[in-house]
Amino acid sequence: MSKPTIATRLARPWAESAGSVTPPIHQTSLFTFDDYAAFAARMAGASDEPLYTRVQNPTVACFEEMMADLEGGEAAVAFASGMGAISAALLALAKPGMRVACVEHVYPDAYRLIERMLIPSGVRVEYFPVQAFADDPDLLAGYDIAYLESPTTMMLEVVDLARVAANARAQGVLTIIDNSWATPLHQRPLDLGIDMVIHSASKYISGHSDTVAGVVVASRVLIARLRDLSLPLVGAKLAPFEAWLLVRGLRTLVPRMRMHEATANLFVDRLAGRAEVTKVRSPGPNSVPGLNGRSGLLSIELAEGVDIPRFADTLKHFRLGVSWGGFESLVVPAAISLGQAGEKNAAQRFGVPPRLVRLSLGLEDAEELWSDFEAALEGAV
Ligand SMILES: *Cc1c(COP(=O)(O)O)cnc(C)c1O
Numbered sequence: 001m002s003k004p005t006i007a008t009r010l011a012r013p014w015a016e017s018a019g020s021v022t023p024p025i026h027q028t029s030l031f032t033f034d035d036y037a038a039f040a041a042r043m044a045g046a047s048d049e050p051l052y053t054r055v056q057n058p059t060v061a062c063f064e065e066m067m068a069d070l071e072g073g074e075a076a077v078a079f080a081s082g083m084g085a086i087s088a089a090l091l092a093l094a095k096p097g098m099r100v101a102c103v104e105h106v107y108p109d110a111y112r113l114i115e116r117m118l119i120p121s122g123v124r125v126e127y128f129p130v131q132a133f134a135d136d137p138d139l140l141a142g143y144d145i146a147y148l149e150s151p152t153t154m155m156l157e158v159v160d161l162a163r164v165a166a167n168a169r170a171q172g173v174l175t176i177i178d179n180s181w182a183t184p185l186h187q188r189p190l191d192l193g194i195d196m197v198i199h200s201a202s203k204y205i206s207g208h209s210d211t212v213a214g215v216v217v218a219s220r221v222l223i224a225r226l227r228d229l230s231l232p233l234v235g236a237k238l239a240p241f242e243a244w245l246l247v248r249g250l251r252t253l254v255p256r257m258r259m260h261e262a263t264a265n266l267f268v269d270r271l272a273g274r275a276e277v278t279k280v281r282s283p284g285p286n287s288v289p290g291l292n293g294r295s296g297l298l299s300i301e302l303a304e305g306v307d308i309p310r311f312a313d314t315l316k317h318f319r320l321g322v323s324w325g326g327f328e329s330l331v332v333p334a335a336i337s338l339g340q341a342g343e344k345n346a347a348q349r350f351g352v353p354p355r356l357v358r359l360s361l362g363l364e365d366a367e368e369l370w371s372d373f374e375a376a377l378e379g380a381v
Contacts, residue, residue, distance in 0.1 A: 025244045026050075026059045055231050059240040063247050064215065067205075070184040070250075071197050073217035077227045078243060082180065082200025084236035085214030086110050087117075089176055089198060090147070092229045096122030098144040103130045104350040105152035107178060107200075108337070111346035127350070134163040140171040148177040148194075150288075154334060154352050156181075156281040156299055158288040165193025180204070180325070185257050186293035196222055203325030204295065206249040207256050211242050256327075256363065260296030263366040267298065267359070270370060276306045276377045278355075296361035297324050299334075301353050302380075308333050308357065311380035317364055317372040324360035329369055332358040 001009075031050040033039035041047045050056045060078050068076040079085040090113065094100050102114060104127045114125050130152055132139050140146055146168050150159045161177070168175045176196040177189045183204045189197050199205055201213040215238075216226055231237055264282060271280045282298035283291060302308060312320055318329045334356040337347045361369065 023059060023062050023244065023247060026053075026057050026240050028057075028240075029053050053240065054235055054237050057237075057240050057243070059247075060238050060243040063238070063243040063250075066247060066250050067184075067199070067201075067215045068217050070253075071179075071190055071217040072184070072188050073190050073197065074220045075223035076215055076217040077223050077231070078201070078238040078246075079214040079216070079230070080236045080238055080242075081212045082107075082178075082198070082202055082214035083109050083113070084230075085198050085200070085216045086178070087113055088226050088230035088234065088236065089196060089216055090114070090118055090145075091234075092226050093174065093176075094118055094123045094145055098123050099142060100125045100145045100147055101133070101140055101143045101173075102127050102147045103133070103149050103152060104128060105130070105155045105157065105352070106147070106149055106346060107153045108346040110147075110178070111349075115343075130157045130159045133167065134160045137167050137170065140168050140173045143171065143173050146173050146175045148175065149181075150177065150187075150291075151181050151281075151283050154299060154347065154356060154358055156283055156297075158283045158291060160288050161187070161189055161192040161194055161290050165189075169193065181295055181297055182291065182293070183253065183257060183295070185254060186295060187291050189290075190217065192290045195219070201246055201249075202323060204253065204257065204260075205325075206246055207252065207326060208245070208249055209323070209326030209328060211245045211249070213238055213242050213246055257293065257295065259363055260361055261294045263361045263369060264294045264296050264298060266366045266370060267361060267373070268294075270374075271300060274377065276303050276381060277301070278303050279353075295325075297358070298361070299356050299358040301355045302357060302377075304355075305381050306355075306377065307380045308335060308355065311357075311376050314376035314379040315372055317369055318359070318376075324358075326360070327363040329362035329364060330360040332360075334358070 030052050042049050042051055064076040064078050079088055100123055102125055119125055175194045177194050179189055179197045180200040180203050196218040199215050201215050268282050271277050277300050279301040284294035285292055318331045321330050334352045335354050338354055
């Protein structure tokens with residue numbers, strides 16, 4: 001065999017899994033067929049063998065199947081980011097002339113997507129406090145889609161999703177929720193009657209702050225609509241290696257979430273006694289029906305006398321940075337986005353308290369994290 005042939009031939013025997021406990025990474029752009037008939041059947045839509053990774057890849061399918069099972073949904077489709085998943089859902093389902101009711105304090109880039117792409121395309125969008133979706137049975141009259149977060153971004157307001165779903169079904173409205181905060185361990189929206197669940201898998205699903213990814217879980221029919229439009233045509237597909245990292249992340253989702261919860265419980269207990277802290281937002285099992293756990297993402301408001309930049313700069317274990325849900329503890333002072341110039345952002349439009357600070361509690365030792373936090377509070381007054 002010539003060198004070019006050796007270098008380019010298919011490494012077939014090595015492409016099998018050979019009894020390994022982790023799935024292989026199908027790091028391939030295309031899939032070949034044994035014969036003409038098999039290839040022709042796939043092209044005619046008579047088989048669903050993998051064809052091309054933009055559309056379908058077994059490592060990605062493995063992650064999708066795990067997410068569908070965890071959320072209790074029929075099917076799932078993964079994307080290159082949480083925003084890839086959100087834009088796929090909204091752009092595939094919300095058509096010009098339709099009306100969308102969106103929750104206030106929605107993720108800031110979802111807000112920008114709505115303002116810059118959805119509304120200019122002719123979709124009508126109004127924003128409501130999350131509680132209104134449950135309290136007002138007529139809120140959704142005349143709407144086509146309700147787009148929700150519970151808890152909401154930064155404010156962590158929660159709502160009874162079963163009541164929201166019942167109101168929406170009575171009006172024939174399709175419901176979509178971003179469930180990134182709760183993960184399927186703490187809240188399963190499909191069980192409560194919500195139609196579609198979205199995750200930024202970059203957060204707890206990955207858990208290792210090394211991947212950006214998204215996923216949508218829903219009925220087979222809804223997922224097929226997203227899959228047909230978004231993957232082949234928009235092309236925001238998840239890479240096989242990223243899918244493999246997410247499968248790896250899911251192995252430890254349960255123990256990680258237990259540890260985040262234990263640390264958050266410790267913080268909530270001790271924050272209650274602190275004069276420097278005027279408010280704690282940390283939804284938990286008793287906040288609302290259908291929510292069965294506390295995650296490590298909470299927000300607090302610091303009293304007037306606390307110097308927020310000094311507090312942030314004194315922290316040693318907590319670092320300053322966006323995102324959340326990883327092994328490392330992070331803080332985000334809301335004042336940073338409230339001060340941004342230019343087009344009004346979601347925090348400015350919906351009014352986030354300027355003294356709010358969001359904490360993402362990681363997997364460090366809880367007592368060491370608390371000591372660090374306490375020292376920074378005391379050093380900032
Ligand atoms: C981070 C985040 C997103 C966006 O996800 P990406 O993976 O960063 O694109 C969406 N919703 C919520 C609630 C988030 O925190």
